[in-house]
Amino acid sequence: xxxxxxxxxxxxxxxxxxxxxxxxxxxxxxxxxxxxxxxxxxxxxxxxxxxxxxxxxxxxxxxxxxxxxxxxxxxxxxxxxxxxxxxxxxxxxxxxxxxxxxxxxxxxxxxxxxxxxxxxxxxxxxxxxxxxxxxxxxxxxxxxxxxxxxxxxxxxxxxxxxxxxxxxxxxxxxxxxxxxxxxxxxxxxxxxxxxxxxxxxxxxxxxxxxxxxxxxxxxxxxxxxxxxxxxxxxxxxxxxxxxxxxxxxxxxxxxxxxxxxxxxxxxxxxxxxxxxxxxxxxxxxxxxxxxxxxxxxxxxxxxxxxxxxxxxxxxxxxxxxxxxxxxxxxxxxxxxxxxxxxxxxxxxxxxxxxxxxxxxxxxxxxxxxxxxxxxxxxxxxxxxxxxxxxxxxxxxxxxxxxxxxxxxxxxxxxxxxxxxxxxxxxxxxxxxxxxxxxxxxxxxxxxxxxxxxxxxxxxxxxxxxxxxxxxxxxxxxxxxxxxxxxxxxxxxxxxxxxxxxxxxxxxxxxxxxxxxxxxxxxxxxxxxxxxxxxxxxxxxxxxxxxxxxxxxxxxxxxxxxxxxxxxxxxxxxxxxxxxxxxxxxxxxxxxxxxxxxxxxxxxxxxxxxxxxxxxxxxxxxxxxxxxxxxxxxxxxxxxxxxxxxxxxxxxxxxxxxxxxxxxxxxxxxxxxxxxxxxxxxxxxxxxxxxxxxxxxxxxxxxxxxxxxxxxxxxxxxxxxxxxxxxxxxxxxxxxxxxx
Amino acid sequence: xxxxxxxxxxxxxxxxxxxxxxxxxxxxxxxxxxxxxxxxxxxxxxxxxxxxxxxxxxxxxxxxxxxxxxxxxxxxxxxxxxxxxxxxxxxxxxxxxxxxxxxxxxxxxxxxxxxxxxxxxxxxxxxxxxxxxxxxxxxxxxxxxxxxxxxxxxxxxxxxxxxxxxxxxxxxxxxxx
Numbered sequence: 001x002x003x004x005x006x007x008x009x010x011x012x013x014x015x016x017x018x019x020x021x022x023x024x025x026x027x028x029x030x031x032x033x034x035x036x037x038x039x040x041x042x043x044x045x046x047x048x049x050x051x052x053x054x055x056x057x058x059x060x061x062x063x064x065x066x067x068x069x070x071x072x073x074x075x076x077x078x079x080x081x082x083x084x085x086x087x088x089x090x091x092x093x094x095x096x097x098x099x100x101x102x103x104x105x106x107x108x109x110x111x112x113x114x115x116x117x118x119x120x121x122x123x124x125x126x127x128x129x130x131x132x133x134x135x136x137x138x139x140x141x142x143x144x145x146x147x148x149x150x151x152x153x154x155x156x157x158x159x160x161x162x163x164x165x166x167x168x169x170x171x172x173x174x175x176x177x178x179x180x181x182x183x184x185x186x187x188x189x190x191x192x193x194x195x196x197x198x199x200x201x202x203x204x205x206x207x208x209x210x211x212x213x214x215x216x217x218x219x220x221x222x223x224x225x226x227x228x229x230x231x232x233x234x235x236x237x238x239x240x241x242x243x244x245x246x247x248x249x250x251x252x253x254x255x256x257x258x259x260x261x262x263x264x265x266x267x268x269x270x271x272x273x274x275x276x277x278x279x280x281x282x283x284x285x286x287x288x289x290x291x292x293x294x295x296x297x298x299x300x301x302x303x304x305x306x307x308x309x310x311x312x313x314x315x316x317x318x319x320x321x322x323x324x325x326x327x328x329x330x331x332x333x334x335x336x337x338x339x340x341x342x343x344x345x346x347x348x349x350x351x352x353x354x355x356x357x358x359x360x361x362x363x364x365x366x367x368x369x370x371x372x373x374x375x376x377x378x379x380x381x382x383x384x385x386x387x388x389x390x391x392x393x394x395x396x397x398x399x400x401x402x403x404x405x406x407x408x409x410x411x412x413x414x415x416x417x418x419x420x421x422x423x424x425x426x427x428x429x430x431x432x433x434x435x436x437x438x439x440x441x442x443x444x445x446x447x448x449x450x451x452x453x454x455x456x457x458x459x460x461x462x463x464x465x466x467x468x469x470x471x472x473x474x475x476x477x478x479x480x481x482x483x484x485x486x487x488x489x490x491x492x493x494x495x496x497x498x499x500x501x502x503x504x505x506x507x508x509x510x511x512x513x514x515x516x517x518x519x520x521x522x523x524x525x526x527x528x529x530x531x532x533x534x535x536x537x538x539x540x541x542x543x544x545x546x547x548x549x550x551x552x553x554x555x556x557x558x559x560x561x562x563x564x565x566x567x568x569x570x571x572x573x574x575x576x577x578x579x580x581x582x583x584x585x586x587x588x589x590x591x592x593x594x595x596x597x598x599x600x601x602x603x604x605x606x607x608x609x610x611x612x613x614x615x616x617x618x619x620x621x622x623x624x625x626x627x628x629x630x631x632x633x634x635x636x637x638x639x640x641x642x643x644x645x646x647x648x649x650x651x652x653x654x655x656x657x658x659x660x661x662x663x664x665x666x667x668x669x670x671x672x673x674x675x676x677x678x679x680x681x682x683x684x685x686x687x688x689x690x691x692x693x694x695x696x697x698x699x700x701x702x703x704x705x706x707x708x709x710x711x712x713x714x715x716x717x718x719x720x721x722x723x724x725x726x727x728x729x730x731x732x733x734x735x736x737x738x739x
Numbered sequence: 740x741x742x743x744x745x746x747x748x749x750x751x752x753x754x755x756x757x758x759x760x761x762x763x764x765x766x767x768x769x770x771x772x773x774x775x776x777x778x779x780x781x782x783x784x785x786x787x788x789x790x791x792x793x794x795x796x797x798x799x800x801x802x803x804x805x806x807x808x809x810x811x812x813x814x815x816x817x818x819x820x821x822x823x824x825x826x827x828x829x830x831x832x833x834x835x836x837x838x839x840x841x842x843x844x845x846x847x848x849x850x851x852x853x854x855x856x857x858x859x860x861x862x863x864x865x866x867x868x869x870x871x872x873x874x875x876x877x878x879x880x881x882x883x884x885x886x887x888x889x890x891x892x893x894x895x896x897x898x899x900x901x902x903x904x905x906x907x908x909x910x911x912x913x914x915x916x
Contacts, residue, residue, distance in 0.1 A: 487740055487911045488771060488808035498809050500837040505850050505893075515887040531769075531810065532882070544889040547855045556850035556893040558834040560881060564810055584887075607916035613841075682840045686809050687912035 005393035011382030013414035015375050019351075022192040022377070023411040025387045026327065026365070028357055029185040031403040173360045179320040186321035189411070190329060190355060192370075195222065198328035198358055202226060214492075215333055217729055229323045327365075330354040349373055357406070359396045365406055376417055383409050490566060490688050493730075496529070497604045499563040500682040501579070503543060504615060507554040509595040509675035511585035514550030516557065516677065517542045518582070519645070522565055523575035523604065529564040545586060550595070550675065565604065573605035580645055581677060583620055591637030596620025596674035597644040600681070608683050615680040624670035740805045741908045742775070743813070745838060747901035749783060749798040753791075755895035757821035757831050760794040761785040762897060764818075766802055767835075769811010777802035785822050792895075800901070809913055813838045816880065817849055817897045829871045830854075832894040833880055839903060840915045847899040852891040 015022070174181050176199070190196065197205065202223055204210055211220040321327050330337060331353050332346065342352045355366040367380045384391050390407035462470070490496035506514060520539040522528060530538040541561060549555030565577075583595040598618040602608055609616075623642055625633075632638075745766070752760050765780040779802060786794040804813060819832035832851030839845045854872040856862045865871045874880065879889060908915075 487806070488810070489911070496809065498812065500812055500840065502837060517887070529810070535882075542885070542887040544852070544891045545887050546852065547890050547892050549893040554850075554893055556834070556852045556891075558836065558850045558852065560814055560835055560837050562810070562812060562837075586887075682837060684809060684812075684840045684913060684915045687914070 006381075006384075006391035008381035008392065011379040012417040013377045013379065013410075014417045015370070015377050016415055017412065019192050019370055019372075019377070021412055024190055024366075024383070024408050025411055026188045026190055026355065026406065026408040027185050027387045027390055028180070028188075028321070028327065028365070028404060028406040029390065030180050030183065031393070031405050176324055177320075177326055179324075180326060184320060186326050187319075188321050188327045190327075193331045193333070193351065193353055194329065195219070195331055195333070196322070196327060196329045197223060197226065197325055198356070198362070199325045201328065202325050214726070214729075217733075221725070221729075226323065226325065229319070233323055325358060327355065327357050330356065345369055357394070357404070359394065359402065359404060361396075363394050363396060365392075365394070366408060377414065383414075385409070490686055492688055493569050494527070494566045494688065495571075496686040497526075497565045497567055498684050498686075499565075499577075500684075501561050501563060502680045502682075503557050503559040503581075504678040504680065505554045505556050506546075506550050506583060506677050507552075507675055509550045509583060509585065509620070511587065511593055511595060512548050512551040512553070512555075513545060513587065514555055514583055514585045514595055515543050515545040516559075516581055516583050519580045520563065521578040521580070521645070523571065523577055525568040525571040525575075526604070527566040527568065529566060531562050531564060550583075550585065567604055571604070573603055576601040576603055578645075578648070580648065581618065581620070581679075582644065583675065583677070584639070587637065589637075592639050593633060593637050594622055594639045594642070596622045597642075597647070598677060599644075599648040600679060602681065602683075604683075604685070608681060612679075612681050615678055618677040618679050620674045620677060621671040622674055624672050740773075740807050741911055741913065742906040743804045743806060743838075744904035744906070745777075745800055745802040745804070745813070745901060746904070747800045747899065749796045749800065749817070750898040750900050751786075751793050751795045751797075752819050752832070752897050753793040753895055755792060755794070755819065755821070755831060758792075758794075759785050759787045759822040760819055760831070761822065761828075762796055762798065762817055762819050764798070764800075765816045766800075766804075766813055766838075767816055768804065768806075768813035769808065771806060771808035772811055772813065773805045773807075775803040775805050800899075812840070815847075815849070815899065816877070817851065817899075819851055819895070819897060827870055829865075830873045831871065832897070833874070834894075834897060835880065836899075838901065842903045842905045842915075845901045845903065847901060849897040849899060851894040851897060853894045855890040855892045857890075 180186055188196070197219070201219070205216060205219040205223045206227055208217075208220055211217045330342075332351055335343070335346070338346075338352070342354070345352050350369045350371050353368045353370075354364060355368075356362045357365050369378045370376070371378075381392055384407040387407045387409045390405040392406050394404040394406065396402040396404065503516060503518070506516060518541055522539070528538060532538070543557040543559045546555030546557065579600045581598045581600070583597070585593045585595050587593070598620040600612075600616075600618060602612065623629075623640070625640070629640065749762055749764060752762060762783045763780070764782075777800075781798065783796040783798040786796055788794060814835050814837045816835040817832070818830055819834075820828045821831045822828045831853050833853065834849040834851035836847050836849045839847070854874060856865050856872060861872065879886070905915075
């Protein structure tokens, strides 16, 4: 008896392993189609009342059930293969869920108008093959097979027409999904965040010119497999058609007739062998049921004479769902195409994945969301006990009603999450297990993160268990704080360099009351990441003024600042970061005097010298000037305009033809030593690490060491190959060779 | 997330003019850093030395931080206060230093400075009556292009011993050199 769709509930599972290992097996098949009949043309008996017994649980057939003749679909009813050369659509194994499908047929004598998914030449077909029609009324068959049979007579005379007959039928869906419509079961193994393309996406990404971004180029590369699969299938179909044409060529000579008889004899023997093999091997039988026409083509090849070539498939294709893009997915990477709900879920910290079936229109089959924070997987609808059950029914409304069933199960074992059981467990931290969709819970979590000490203190008269629970909660909160946040990675193809700069002290200058101003010149192809976005001048600064310090007494500055740069790929390690220091003294009349200039440079890629990390004394110099400059400095003060940046930039001076040497006697290049600055710099750099994102999802498993996580410092072969392919694409793009 | 364990002690303050000193310390870091365990700020007891111009604190430090980014590397801010017989206290040294980026044992010398008294009256008051100027906002310690307008005087040094343990930085591609 036919059943309605199973109740759809959301399944919640705790992911104890790696979510990247998650896979599910999905099966989809076509059950039946119900052709509509205009009500005003109905003149028959009240068939609906008679067929109610067939649908005790059916909720969808009430409005149309009285329009059709329903026929039980089962292999046991007749040897349908003997009549029309077609095996059964599916074996009984495919209906292990207890389904008993019914197919409806028109009463040909009524001359009802056919639907677009029906056969345009249906009436003539039935007229020409009344005997077959009478058999069909008793035989199980796929709706598409009915179309084949109905078109046999009309297309018999012109069966040599090429495969555009499907277009003549005008049913694009059938043309694209013949295996599904012929009763085949679409099998698909879908991994977590695995991309399966729809037909529109395939058309979009198969052209390299449409792919600009890295993701699009990656999609383009992946679509090539599907395109190759389609081409291979097309070639196989073409070869099969040609073989049939050769067999059907008329033989005129006696020798040819004898040869033909021998070939037919061989074919029969082969067909018998295959038939016996089919009956003896279950797997083979199952495959044959998925592609029924293959058996008919091989064992009873002459039956093809009554079928249009475009209507059958000679080649068995178990992966037709992948080839035809019947099932496709929408993953986190497709953020542009996701709905607002998906974007909200992602903003709430979920990873989302949708599985669609292109049943025209696109039908959402499964929604899966995963919370890395909670380690929970939400599946709607819930998994079936087995994918073969196919408990869920999809009803697609065209001009006729199509029914599909599907089922899916997780390949890896998942632990069902029971909220009540979790609530009874004392060590679970309530604020962190509340789903983050709750605004109140999110606020509480944020408060906890900002102030870990906000946990209520245990009461003074707390029992031992309460105290233990309190400290256990504190420890778990600390663990959550360790795992909750993501480690910021530098953008792709960049390297983040962080410099910790410290200016400790200055001494031995001519005048006291000094302060130091510094100017930073980063090398080319570096991007500044300012620590304080509100700072209008992140590349320059000044220390405080040290009164009385800098001359005989040291001027303590303890000035620390941090500089973060992103080095792009084009960055040349030989290009250095330059920091220019200018020491200025201010007297009691607020007159500034230049006490010296100095300069520090380092490479962002090479390791720093040990002296620079421990504290390096930078000798300061200032222009010697003439005697008039000395008098002016002593009595009046003030700073003379001096291009100290250009002075220290030797390469620039060389380019300008002013080579600086120590033997240069020109007064404008003469300098004198003044005081020293104690300066230190520490550096740390961060390379882009693809494993960083992956790590967070495994922290909750209690895995702490890289070996536990399956990570090692060594790259796997897949990573190397993926990096090679990506690097090659980038090079091709840069050189303009990319197709 | 990467983790940093900072274990050590604030050893002593040297070269300060004032005899009785205590030190407040704060461990500052960026927004991507979280305190997992330990105290990120504290205060030492008042200490003085009979023979030398130093004050031994031996204040233990044990801080466990977790980091979600390398930006905002932690730094240790110290404020040295002097106490007179009237139990008045005033700041006599500000200083801060970045926590080293190499694991292991380190001895840090933090040069400190104090806000210079504005005018002769404040000088006399500081010398005889005790008390001195203090910063109303601690962000003046490390911000501002026009910081040269802040007039300070050099003060003593604070000696800090640190033992650093870094964890999981290499998993995120962080290299220290």
